[in-house]
Amino acid sequence: GYSLKVLEERIKQDGVVLPGNVLKVNQFLNHQIDPQLMYEIGQEFERLFKDEAVTKILTVEASGIAPAIMAGLVMDVPVVFARKKKPSTLDSDVYAAEVYSYTKKVTNTISVDQKFLSETDRVLVIDDFLANGQAVLGLLEICRQASAHIVGAGVVVEKSFQDGAKLIKERGVRLESLARIASFEDDKVHFVGE
Ligand code: G4P
Ligand code: NA
Ligand code: NA
Numbered sequence: 001g002y003s004l005k006v007l008e009e010r011i012k013q014d015g016v017v018l019p020g021n022v023l024k025v026n027q028f029l030n031h032q033i034d035p036q037l038m039y040e041i042g043q044e045f046e047r048l049f050k051d052e053a054v055t056k057i058l059t060v061e062a063s064g065i066a067p068a069i070m071a072g073l074v075m076d077v078p079v080v081f082a083r084k085k086k087p088s089t090l091d092s093d094v095y096a097a098e099v100y101s102y103t104k105k106v107t108n109t110i111s112v113d114q115k116f117l118s119e120t121d122r123v124l125v126i127d128d129f130l131a132n133g134q135a136v137l138g139l140l141e142i143c144r145q146a147s148a149h150i151v152g153a154g155v156v157v158e159k160s161f162q163d164g165a166k167l168i169k170e171r172g173v174r175l176e177s178l179a180r181i182a183s184f185e186d187d188k189v190h191f192v193g194e
Contacts, residue, residue, distance in 0.1 A: 002176075003178065003179055003180065003191065003192075003193075004040070004041065004044050004178040004179065006037065006040055007037065007040075007041065007156070007157075007178050007179050008179050008191055010028055010034075010037060011023070011025065011157070011179055011181075011189055012189055014027040014028055015027075015189055017184045017187045017188065017189065020103075021159070021161075021162075021184055022103070023157065023159075023181065023184070023189065025157070029063065029066065029067075029128055029156065029157075030063050030128065033066050035070075038066050038067055038069075038070040039070050039073075039074075041067045041070060041071070041156055041178060042067065042069075042070025042071040042072075042073055042074040042075075043070075043074050044178055045067075045071040045074070045075070045124070045126065045154045045176070045178075046071060046074040046075050048154065048176045049075070049124055049151060049152060049154065049176070050075075052122060052124070052151040052152070053122055053151075054075055054077055054122050054123070054124045054151055055077055055120070055121045055122045055123070056077055056078055056079075056080060056116075056117065056121045056122070056123050056124070056148075057071055057072045057075070057077060057078070057079045057080070057123070057124050057125075057126055058079075058080050058081075058082070058112070058117070058123050058124070058125050058126070058139050058142070058143065059079065059080075059081050059082070059125070059126045059127055059139070060081060060082040060084070060099075060110055060127065060135050060138070060139060061081045061082065061083060061084055063128040063129075064081065064126060064127040064128050064135075065079070065081050066128070067126055067127075067128060067156050068081065068126040068127075071124070071126055071154070075124075078116075080112060080116045080117065082110040082111060082112050082138070082139060082142060083110065083111055083112070084108045084109075084110055086109050086111075087109070087111045093113065093114045093115070094111040094112060094113055094114060095111065095112050095114060095117065095142040095145040095146055096109050096110065096111040096112075096142070096145075097109070097110055097111075097137075097138035097139075097141040097142050097145075098138070099134050099135055099137075099138040100134050101132075101134060101135075102131070102132045102134070103131065103132075110135075110138050110139070110142070111142075112142050112146075114146070117142065117143065117146035117148050118146055118147075118148065119146065119147035119148060120148075121143075121146070121148040121149065122148070122149045122151050123143050123148045123149065123150055123151065124151050124152060124153075124154060125139045125140060125143070125150065125152070125153040125154070126153070126154045126155070127139070127153075127155050127156070128155070128156045128157065129155065129156070129157050129158075129159070130153075130155040130157070130158040130159065130162075130164040130165060130168075130175075130177060131159050131162045131164055132162050132163055132164050132167075133162075133163060133164025133165070133166075133167040133168055134164075136153050136155070136164065136168055137167060137168070137171075139153075140153070140168075140171065140173060150173055151174070152173060152174035152175065152176060153168055153173055153174070153175050153176070154175075154176045154177075154178075155175070155176075155177045155178070156177075156178050156179065157177070157178070157179050157181065158175075158177035158179065158180045158181065159181050160177075160180045160181060160182055160192050161181070161182060161183055165177065179191065180192040180193075182194070
C-alpha cells in the first residue's frame with residue numbers, strides 16, 4: 001500500500017504510544033505543529049486528488065485544520081472547518097451532525113454555516129486521525145445535507161485496527177490515508193505492510 005515515508009519516520013521518531021491505543025503526536029501535529037511537514041502532507045493530498053476538480057476542503061476543528069489548510073493552499077481552494085460548539089438557535093442556517101467519540105465518551109454536534117457549502121461543491125474531507133470514523137462520517141453527513149459531491153476523504157493517520165476505514169469505504173467513499181497503523185504492539189508503532 002501507499003504511504004508518506006517522511007510522515008511514518010516522524011511518527012516513529014516523535015510519536016508516543018499511550019495506554020488505550022492512543023498515539024500522542026503533540027510534537028508535530030496536535031499541539032506544536034511542524035509547518036514543513038504539514039506542507040508536504042498538503043502536497044501529497046493534492047497529488048492524490050488532483051484529477052477530482054476539488055472546489056472545497058472540509059474538516060473539523062481543531063486538529064484537522066492544520067493539514068486541511070495546507071491542502072487548501074496547494075490545491076488553491078477554500079477550507080471550511082466544522083465547529084464543535086453547539087449552534088445557537090439564532091444561527092439556524094447550518095448543516096449539523098451528531099458525532100459520538102468512543103475515545104472521549106461524548107457526543108458533539110458539529111455544524112457548518114449553509115453559506116459555505118452547496119450542491120455545486122466537489123468536497124475533499126480531511127482530518128488528522130481516523131479511528132472509529134465518527135468525525136469523518138459526520139462531515140460526510142454534512143456534505144449530504146448540502147447535496148455537495150464528495151470526492152473522497154484524506155486522513156493523515158489511520159488506525160487501521162479500528163472500524164473507521166471500513167465504515168467510510170462501505171459508503172463508497174474513496175479513502176486516502178498517509179500513514180496506516182496496524183498495531184501498537186509492545187508500545188511501538190507498527191505500520192500496515194511492515
Ligand atoms: P473518530 O472520530 O475516528 O471516531 O475518533 P474518536 O472518537 O475515537 O476520537 C476522538 C478524538 O480523538 C478525535 O479528535 C480524534 O481525531 C482523536 N484521536 C483518535 N485516536 C487518536 C490517537 O490515537 N491519537 C490522537 N492524537 N488523537 C486521536 P477530536 O476530539 O475531534 O479533537 P481535536 O483534537 O481534533 O480537537
Ligand atoms: Na484530534
Ligand atoms: Na481531528
